[in-house]
Amino acid sequence: xxxxxxxxxxxxxxxxxxxxxxxxxxxxxxxxxxxxxxxxxxxxxxxxxxxxxxxxxxxxxxxxxxxxxxxxxxxxxxxxxxxxxxxxxxxxxxxxxxxxxxxxxxxxxxxxxxxxxxxxxxxxxxxxxxxxxxxxxxxxxxxxxxxxxxxxxxxxxxxxxxxxxxxxxxxxxxxxxxxxxxxxxxxxxxxxxxxxxxxxxxxxxxxxxxxxxxxxxxxxxxxxxxxxxxxxxxxxxxxxxxxxxxxxxxxxxxxxxxxxxxxxxxxxxxxxxxxxxxxxxxxxxxxxxxxxxxxxxxxxxxxxxxxxxxxxxxxxxxxxxxxxxxxxxxxxxxxxxxxxxxxxxxxxxxxxxxxxxxxxxxxxxxxxxxxxxxxx
Amino acid sequence: xxxxxxxxxxxxxxxxxxxxxxxxxxxxxxxxxxxxxxxxxxxxxxxxxxxxxxxxxxxxxxxxxxxxxxxxxxxxxxxxxxxxxxxxxxxxxxxxxxxxxxxxxxxxxxxxxxxxxxxxxxxxxxxxxxxxxxxxxxxxxxxxxxxxxxxxxxxxxxxxxxxxxxxxxxxxxxxxxxxxxxxxxxxxxxxxxxxxxxxxxxxxxxxxxxxxxxxxxxxxxxxxxxxxxxxxxxxxxxxxxxxxxxxxxxxxxxxxxxxxxxxxxxxxxxxxxxxxxxxxx
Ligand SMILES: Cc1ncc(C[n+]2csc(CCOP(=O)(O)OP(=O)(O)O)c2C)c(N)n1
Ligand SMILES: [Mg+2]
Numbered sequence: 001x002x003x004x005x006x007x008x009x010x011x012x013x014x015x016x017x018x019x020x021x022x023x024x025x026x027x028x029x030x031x032x033x034x035x036x037x038x039x040x041x042x043x044x045x046x047x048x049x050x051x052x053x054x055x056x057x058x059x060x061x062x063x064x065x066x067x068x069x070x071x072x073x074x075x076x077x078x079x080x081x082x083x084x085x086x087x088x089x090x091x092x093x094x095x096x097x098x099x100x101x102x103x104x105x106x107x108x109x110x111x112x113x114x115x116x117x118x119x120x121x122x123x124x125x126x127x128x129x130x131x132x133x134x135x136x137x138x139x140x141x142x143x144x145x146x147x148x149x150x151x152x153x154x155x156x157x158x159x160x161x162x163x164x165x166x167x168x169x170x171x172x173x174x175x176x177x178x179x180x181x182x183x184x185x186x187x188x189x190x191x192x193x194x195x196x197x198x199x200x201x202x203x204x205x206x207x208x209x210x211x212x213x214x215x216x217x218x219x220x221x222x223x224x225x226x227x228x229x230x231x232x233x234x235x236x237x238x239x240x241x242x243x244x245x246x247x248x249x250x251x252x253x254x255x256x257x258x259x260x261x262x263x264x265x266x267x268x269x270x271x272x273x274x275x276x277x278x279x280x281x282x283x284x285x286x287x288x289x290x291x292x293x294x295x296x297x298x299x300x301x302x303x304x305x306x307x308x309x310x311x312x313x314x315x316x317x318x319x320x321x322x323x324x325x326x327x328x329x330x331x332x333x334x335x336x337x338x339x340x341x342x343x344x345x346x347x348x349x350x351x352x353x354x355x356x357x358x359x360x361x362x363x364x365x366x367x368x369x370x371x372x373x374x375x376x
Numbered sequence: 377x378x379x380x381x382x383x384x385x386x387x388x389x390x391x392x393x394x395x396x397x398x399x400x401x402x403x404x405x406x407x408x409x410x411x412x413x414x415x416x417x418x419x420x421x422x423x424x425x426x427x428x429x430x431x432x433x434x435x436x437x438x439x440x441x442x443x444x445x446x447x448x449x450x451x452x453x454x455x456x457x458x459x460x461x462x463x464x465x466x467x468x469x470x471x472x473x474x475x476x477x478x479x480x481x482x483x484x485x486x487x488x489x490x491x492x493x494x495x496x497x498x499x500x501x502x503x504x505x506x507x508x509x510x511x512x513x514x515x516x517x518x519x520x521x522x523x524x525x526x527x528x529x530x531x532x533x534x535x536x537x538x539x540x541x542x543x544x545x546x547x548x549x550x551x552x553x554x555x556x557x558x559x560x561x562x563x564x565x566x567x568x569x570x571x572x573x574x575x576x577x578x579x580x581x582x583x584x585x586x587x588x589x590x591x592x593x594x595x596x597x598x599x600x601x602x603x604x605x606x607x608x609x610x611x612x613x614x615x616x617x618x619x620x621x622x623x624x625x626x627x628x629x630x631x632x633x634x635x636x637x638x639x640x641x642x643x644x645x646x647x648x649x650x651x652x653x654x655x656x657x
Contacts, residue, residue: 022464043650046462048643053489059457060449064428064460068468072460088448214445214461215468217423219389221440222447232392232440233448254452 005178007171010073010142011101012037014149015073017184020099021047024061026054026080029113030169031103034075052056054212055080056201059087059100066096067215067222071153071186075101079110081120082127085159088162089128090224091247095200097189098155099149104168104278106355116169118278121333124164125307131245135251135259136164138277142176144304150184151173157189160208168304168329170279170359180211192218199230205250253308259306262313265375270299272369273321275314275338277303279359280327286362291369298369306334311341318346323372327351327360347372384411387422392440400590400597402583403437404595405555406473406502410442414567425469428458429477432509433585434502437473452483455490458497466496466640469569476503476517480538484516489539491547494575496638498568499580501538504585512588519624523592539580543631548638550609550631556604557628564630574638582626590592 005013015023018280023038025031035051042049043180048065052058062072075082078216089354091098092157104120106112122134133313135155137148145167152163192199199220203211212218221231234240265288267273272291274284281302291298299321301313314337318324324346326335332350339348351368353360367368387410397403415421427438430449430456436507439448451459454472462470472479479487479501490497506524507513513526516536543550549572553561561581568577584590590600604626611629620629 022460025461041499043643043647050457050459050463053410056453057459057486057489060453060456061460063449063464064447064457064462065464066456066460068426068461068464071463072464086450087453090453214426215424217421218445218446219423219443221448223439224450225448232378331397 001182003178003180004175005142005146006033006173006175007056007142007145007167008103008173009037010145010178011075011149011165011232012041013169013180014146015099015153016041017146017180018071018150018153020073020153020187022050022062022065022072023074024050024052024058024065024072025074025076026052026058028077028080030099030105032359033172033288034101034103048211051068055083056087056372057086062098063087063094063096064336066098071097071157073099073101075103077103077105078107078120081123085123085127086215088134089130089132090132091162092128092132093224095160095211095248096162096220097160098162099152099156099165099209100162100297101149101167103168103172109227112355113356114169115353116279116293116329118168118329119333119354120166121306124212131249133249133307134162135159135252135308136166138166138304138306139171140278140281140302141171142174143178144207145171146178147182148304150186151160154186157187157320158208159255160189160211161252166278168279169357198229199233200227202247205247206254207249232304239339247348256308256310259305259308260310262310263302263304264300264313264317266297266299267301267313267317268320269297270317270321272373273317273324274300275303275324275326275334276300276319276328277306280329283360283362283365284327287365287369290362296370296373309337311337314338314341318342321346323347323349323371325349325351325365325369330336330356331362383415384408386420387411387443389440389443393614395441396436397433398587400586401433402504402555402581402586402597403433403502405558406500406581407437407441409558409562409565413569417564417566417570424436424467425471426458426461428454428461428470428472430454430474430483432478433563434475434508435478437502442545452478452481453486454478455486455499456481459490459495461528462496463640463643470497471569472497472499474501475508476501476505476538477507477515480516480536483540488541488545490577491542491545491578491622493521493639494546494548494636496574496640497501499579500565500579501580503538503580503582504589505582506585506588508585508588510557512585522589524588537630539578542578546576546636547578547632548572548634548636549577550624551578552580553580554604554608554626554628556601557608567633572633572635574641575634575636576638582628636657
């Protein structure tokens with residue numbers, strides 16, 4: 001079925017298609033349409049919609065719902081995303097499948113509530129205290145909002161992890177044709193085979209342990225404190241802590257092949273290369289067309305997964321290119337990882353602006369690229 | 377021949393015993409009251425219960441000592457997690473056990489809203505008058521004048537009476553007892569879990585921290601219990617309105633006992649309405 005949808009509408013459709021049956025949230029622009037759609041649709045299809053008293057309650061309610069067997073999600077924006085961080089860390093530690101959608105707006109603080117930005121990149125990566133990594137998917141179109149929300153549920157269920165979908169106001173409120181498949185298949189979390197199978201350890205770190213249901217005599221011990229394979233707290237020993245945190249880390253990083261997704265163009269022969277994600281990547285695609293029309297060899301790597309981030313495609317782009325440009329709606333966050341990938345072998349320059357709903361126009365990016373090449 | 381083993385063991389995780397509580401801690405009496413309540417109601421095992429707690433000594437009562445599905449959550453967040461569990465699987469009996477700091481300070485917003493919604497949860501707040509786990513700091517229920525590690529010259533703030541606060545909301549049941557009123561305490565638990573099965577049910581247990589309150593004041597646990605009994609004033613007694621709060625007088629009793637529809641009753645009728653009207657879904 002083809003529909004004309006905004007990114008936010010496509011997120012809600014994707015969630016419903018994936019079998020999301022529990023939504024808790026707190027109103028915040030520019031994500032609220034997701035909440036409105038869930039409020040209308042979930043109660044009628046046997047699901048639960050819950051308007052929480054704040055974002056802290058929302059993230060914790062979906063954690064409880066997920067343990068009670070629900071496919072649970074929330075959506076928010078900057079200020080609410082900040083409030084949810086501790087809960088996201090708890091979900092990492094307790095291996096709770098969740099989907100969190102952050103529709104980025106201009107910050108810090110209340111900033112510009114209705115205006116887009118890409119300033120939550122590092123918060124999505126490092127917003128929690130302690131060692132952890134959460135898969136972060138970055139849609140560029142309403143279609144990808146649909147597809148990536150479905151994928152987020154699949155990853156959450158398979159790896160028993162929170163998954164973040166990092167959208168922004170441009171995509172969230174932009175309207176495009178979205179192809180909605182008739183049937184969407186999302187696997188459900190694995191249950192233990194018997195009472196003995198540990199719910200918090202796994203012989204293969206790439207495979208999540210099984211998740212016991214509540215109310216069936218598993219007597220599951222869920223805790224955000226350091227715990228052993230059966231959930232018993234051990235807040236003193238080195239072995240238990242290192243083993244747990246190492247496994248949770250490896251669970252995401254060793255699944256790079258499964259989780260990392262990107263798109264590239266002319267990556268191995270570009271004189272100038274762009275690295276971008278989300279709404280700015282749309283301008284990059286157009287800027288590359290403009291440059292090609294002028295006979296400039298330009299290329300890009302568009303990241304569809306921000307974390308876990310595979311640096312190799314960026315490195316390949318840098319091998320041929322004389323300069324790498326990283327456009328961001330903000331002062332520059334992704335550029336730090338691009339620099340890490342390039343290791344000083346090529347010039348890396350940011351193109352940064354944010355505020356007032358000003359996009360980064362393809363024409364200005366193309367102009368900037370020519371300037372950079374002239375100087376390179 | 378020794379007789380059958382202790383009745384409470386069927387509700388406890390043997391491998392987690394003995395508990396980590398200080399000698400003389402009243403949390404043991406709370407566990408005992410819970411176990412007695414289940415025993416007297418003929419509950420064989422706790423598989424249909426989910427206990428949710430926050431962070432603090434009181435939060436350790438279910439986790440890991442009780443043989444039950446338990447979620448030991450973030451500091452202050454037991455209520456929203458419990459709400460998520462209950463709404464996602466209403467067939468489960470969800471009980472929150474946590475401290476005065478956890479529920480009354482960092483988590484107060486959640487507590488009040490759950491009470492306002494008459495959310496289908498039973499909540500037991502063990503009020504030890506301080507933050508026990510973090511070594512005896514002032515809590516919102518610390519009585520005036522009490523020494524704590526953050527009020528070394530005596531607490532000077534107005535304390536909060538959580539029962540009176542919640543009695544003003546749509547909560548169905550609100551009561552306060554102390555470990556010195558063991559039977560009342562146990563009966564309240566039975567009432568919350570087995571008689572009133574819907575809406576928000578709240579029980580405060582005033583149980584001064586053995587280590588940071590009682591010992592500091594030169595009281596042994598037994599003496600502290602006697603003092604609790606002496607200081608307690610029954611809410612129902614005419615002419616004794618009670619100052620509330622756990623200060624010189626501890627007002628104990630049942631502040632409220634109703635059986636209004638709970639949150640889920642209201643949600644189900646809302647869902648009915650949603651299904652009858654509207655065009656998509
Ligand atoms: C966000 C956060 N802030 C602070 C703490 C530290 N902390 C742990 S327990 C606690 C107080 C617990 O007090 P209470 O709920 O009264 O429980 P008690 O130990 O007295 O039973 C605090 C402040 C924490 N774990 N998390
Ligand atoms: Mg306390």
